Amino acid sequence: MVRVLLADDEHLIRGALAALLSLEDDLDVVAEAASGTEALAMARAHRPDVAVLDLQMPGADGVSVATSLRGELPHCRTMIVTSHGLPGHLKRALEAGVRGFVPKTLSAQRLAEIIRAVHAGSRYVDPELAADAISAGDSPLTAREAEVLALAADGAPIAEIAERASLSQGTVRNYLSSAVSKLGAENRHTAVRLARHRGWV
Template sequence: MTRTIRVLLADDQDLVRGGLAALLALEDDLDVVAQVGRGDEVLAAVREHRPDVALIDIEMPGADGIDVTRQITSALLGCRCLIVTTFGRPGYLRRAMDAGASGFVVKDTPSDRLAQMVRQVAAGQHVLDPQLAADSLAGGIDPLTERERDVLRAAAAGGSIRAIAETVHLSPGTVRNHLSSAIGKTDTQNRYEAARAAQQRGWL
């Protein structure tokens, strides 16, 4: 008898989440046991429903999917994470795998292929969108430090150096140093361009 794989869906778009649930429900061996729409609800839902595989979007309110993946893998709950996202950025793939994800695919993956990926992840395998994997290798490693990422995230919201410094709890001089370094690493002209470039590459 085929083992039923318990699946949790985490996506902030009701239509996408419902569509995924309907598609996976067509598979005899897959059972969607929970659906959540916020990143900060996922860990509790995993603890409650004990899924084998969690399909997780990246951009959600409350907490992003990469942080959620790190929480789940750190909690050792026996749930493997498969990132399913609209944002197929090479930097996201690298960060997701570093966080402990077992796979990374984009949302336009055919439903039969997605179902097979869920089975592979449940079996302990790793699955990656092949084009994203190739792009990630070609794109190089994220050169930013964690502090530089913090400063760029604050810079993306606008505001003065002093406002950024207050947000990240650093001195204005230290913020300027981090921004200067990040601008150099992203080969851009100013902090706004650096933040945008880092976001586009999936580094933030």
């Protein structure tokens, strides 16, 4: 039996997936979680073979959970299921050791097949998501520029961003200006939108 952990903050989707996967003779859904924090706690308690993680969850996103699991439970293989398969997300997921990256439009039967393949040591990335990632290329932003741009996403003033990032206001302005320039945007708001669209922040 392949022991599976399902983590998704949408209860209906998680419940439906659990019910459909339980129909498979060789898959056993041993735990469910509604947040990244809960997913980590459930993984520690139940030690699943495969963790199927939603990309965007409260507490910690799927990639962060996968990163933690790689360190704590190296035998547990991880998969990301998402409705927002942006190129930057795929790159982060692969760097975190995620073995599967699939859209939520997948059928339960196909998901079961991929869970088995991932458990057996294979890697599966949805071809369309992979093609999008290749065509988008790598992020031109440095880690610090991406961080400052993410902090600017909700319209926070420079002073607040500087405080939250532990930087001077001048440095924050420089990072934002550099990010805007690299993304070919007319202002930081457009830069945030472009970077989010590509999954870079």
